[in-house]
Amino acid sequence: MHFINFPIVRFSFFLILGITTARFIQSQFWFYFLPAALLVLIVVWRIARRQLFQKVYFGIAAYLCFFGLGLANYQLRLPRFQKDHFRHFISEEKSALLEVEVKEILKPSTFSEKYIAKVVSNGQRSLVGNILLYVRKDDTLQLFSVGDRLWVDGQASAVPPPLNPYQFNYAKFLEIQDVYHQMRPDPNFIQRVATDRFSIKRYSSKIRDHLIHKLDVPGFGEEEQSIIQALILGERNNIQPELYQSYAAAGAIHILAVSGLHVGIIYFLLLYVLKPLRWLSHGKQMQLVILVLFLWSYALLTGLSPSVTRAVTMFSFFALAQLLNRPTNSINTLFLSLFFLLIWNPKWIFHVGFQLSYAAVFFILWLQPLLYNLYSPRFYPDRLIWGIFTVSIAAQLGVAPLSIYYFNQFPGLFLLSNLVILPFLSVVVCFGILIIILLSLEILPEWMAGLYNNLIQLLNQFVNWIASQESFLITDIHFPFIMLVGVYVLIIGILQCSKPFNFRRVKVALICILFFQVLLFLNSLETTRSQLTIFHKTGHSLIGIRQGKELKLLKADTSSRHGSSFPIQAYRIGMDCKVYSEEKIPDIISYADKIMLIVDSSSVYPFTRKVDIVLLRGNPRIHLERIIDSLQPSLLVADGSNYKTNVNRWRETCKKRKLTFHFTGERGAFILE
Structure with a gap:
């Protein structure tokens, strides 16, 4: 080290x-x-x-x-410390008129188009900040493009956190992109603003849209088009969910996001193609300038997405270091690019793609030479296969803990898929760039389009075959943050043992192994806790009682199982519940020295003594004040099975009686420990 x-x-x-x-x-x-x-x-x-x-x-x-x-x-960069942030000039109770500029087009939902927009002004002063726009799908509304200026009128509100434990936190995800608020303006209250202002992002977006339109030729199938758009142009919104899931199950999802892998392929290809320039006077400098210009031109072509921008910046540093013969180490250069990128945008360190990219490159630079030296192949095919094998192992060791932590699954056939896909991807990317160039010049031969379509088809078939081997896909892995840290520490300890022994290395290895065992013990303590959770699910009542690694789910309808559905599956993984059972919701639950009475649609509660909690579910027709007077609860809970009108009426009653009211649709799941 x-x-x-x-x-x-x-x-x-x-x-x-x-x-x-x-x-x-x-x-x-x-x-x-x-x-x-x-x-x-x-x-x-x-x-x-x-x-x-x-x-x-x-x-x-x-x-x-x-x-x-x-x-x-x-x-x-936080809104509270930016005096010109638009949040200081709006109220969540009132409608706001804002001038915005579209920054990014997101994948649409069932009913809405989604955009991330930069707030420009409120008509009175210049403002800063990003906002998430949900625009209802309307046949009469023209879709917006990156760089479009709009006046939007609507209520801006904070992006809500998840309502159930261990659900994907979309609010935290948007925070990384400096988005803290959302707006759902009516299409009739959106007006496009004519502007002649030059925008690099708008220009690059128009180029990419033009090339995507050019791909709509008879030689390419629909699925193949969507993969080409993702592999070469960084546009993933058109990939069918089933195909996307197949790539994820095969451990090849990383190739669909244009990032360090794709930029690395282009970098080494250009390095080889431009090698003859070194024979000229000042050839190294010319090679450097052309190489960096090509990389940034490709970033422009893909819409200057954050992942591509980061990758191009990283390889630009490598180009500067290697082509100018600076006496430096590759890891030194890697961290130099990391340092400058985090100065530019510190929030990138929390981006999953950023972490995966740097973890993969770091482990390739650090570990791959050690693995490669374990065997000395004599022939070129052996060297090629051994090189790909060691690169795959090193990269997978680097990204596997992060991948399991974020996605709770591990593809067992990752090595097979990488051994086939990595060499194949190099051909696909290089061939794809040639296809895009010929398409833009309108001189693409039909036979070449058909050949490239067959290549992509072959790639999809291989990925679908890998994904169909379900027995090799390990899913629902409990892997908390404490284990993520522990595994990386353990990897460091094991690698210390693989080197020639000395006292210092043995000491570091033993400390790492001991630290990992301590984290294992702390994690085991965490999984022995007990907890009662009233989940939020619209139209349903779900109560989970966890005792150690056992989860008992109480529900109204026992005809279907909820263990693998929302929101129970994520909770079972997060809490590492190995034993699962289901029962019908009783009238009374006694837990942690507290008595909870459940009042359902029958509105019958044969209970006269004092209770601690009353759960209202299934829209019971009750006289709430009478229940409060007779049972004297300290807390009322309403779950997602109730109508909003009933919830609002109960809330007002509790406010009048100065009683705590918890609605899971607003405050999230109710947890009792």
Whole structure:
């Protein structure tokens, strides 16, 4: 692990630590931390200048400066610390008129088109901030493009968090893209604004839309078109859900997102094609300029998506380091690109694609040479296969813990799929770029289009075959964050054991293994807790009682099982519940020294003594004040099986009687521990 000796690696670590701290602990104090650290650094530096033997204080002060830089850089981008953010000039109770510019087109839902837009002004002053727009699908409404300016009139509200535990948190996902609010304007209250302002994103989006339109030729099938759009142009919205799921099950979902893998293929292809330029005077500089221009032109072609922008930036650093013969290490260059990207946008560190890209590249640079040296192939085919094999193993070791943590599944045939797909993908990407160029010049031969279509068809058939081997797909894996950290620490410990033994390496390996065991113990303590949860599901009543690794689900309808459906499946995985059973909801539940009375549509509650909680489900016709007077509960809960009109009436009654009211459709699942 000699790479830790590089200063940029340590600086990046403290920068990331500062960003992470600011995400979870937001405070006005952090703005004063960086100036204070800089002042300490200057004082320590002046003292250190006069000393023959340097102390550690200067290094500590420098690391604190980068920690403070991460703190300040993250917090400066939060709406509460931006005086011109539109959230300070709107009210969630009133309609707001905003001028916005479309930044990104998202995959539409069943009833709405979805856009991420940048707020420009409110007609009175310039504003900043991003907003999520849901525009109801309307045959009379023309779809918007990236760069379009619009006036929208509607109610802006905060993006709501998930209502049930362990559900995908769309609000947190949007926060990474600086989106905290959403609006659902009526199509009749949207007006397009004519503008001549030049926008790189609008220009690149028009180029991509033009090329996508060009792909609509007889030589390409519908499924093949959608894969070509994803592989070459970064447009995934047209892929059918079944095909997308097949790529995920085969462990090949990463090839559908234009990112580091695709940019790397183009980088090495251009490096080989432009190699003759080195024979010329100043050839290296010419090769550098052309290579970087081609990479950024490809980023422009794919719409300058964040994943492509990050990958092109990373490989631009590699090009600068290698083509100018700088005496540097590849990992050093990798962390240099990481450092500058996080300075540009600190929130990228929480993006799944960003983490997967850097984890894969880091493990390839660090681990692949060690694996490759385990065997010395004599012939070129052996070297090629062994190289792909070791790259796949190194990359998978890097991304597997993250992949399991985010997606709770692991494709057992990942090695087979990568051994076939990686060489195949190189041909597909290079051939695809040629196809796009010929299409744009309108000189694409029909036989070439048919050949490329057959290649994509062959790729889809192989992926579908891999995905059909369901016995090799491990799903529903319980893998909390504490285990994610533990597995990476364990990998480091095992790799230390694989090197020639010395006392320092043995010590590091034993510490890593011990740390992993401690995390395993802490995770086992977490999974022994008991919990009662009233879930939110529209039109249904679901109550879960968890005892250790056993989950008993209480529900009104026992004719169908809910264990593999929303929202129970995610809860079972998150809580690591191995034993599952279902029963009918009783009238009374006694749990954790509390008595909960369930009042359903029958409106009968044969219970006269005091209770702690009353659960209202199935729209009971009751006199709520009479129940409160007779049972004297401390809390009333209404689940998703009730009508909104009834819920609003009950809420007003509880407000009048100064009684706590919990509606799962607003406050989320009710949890009792």
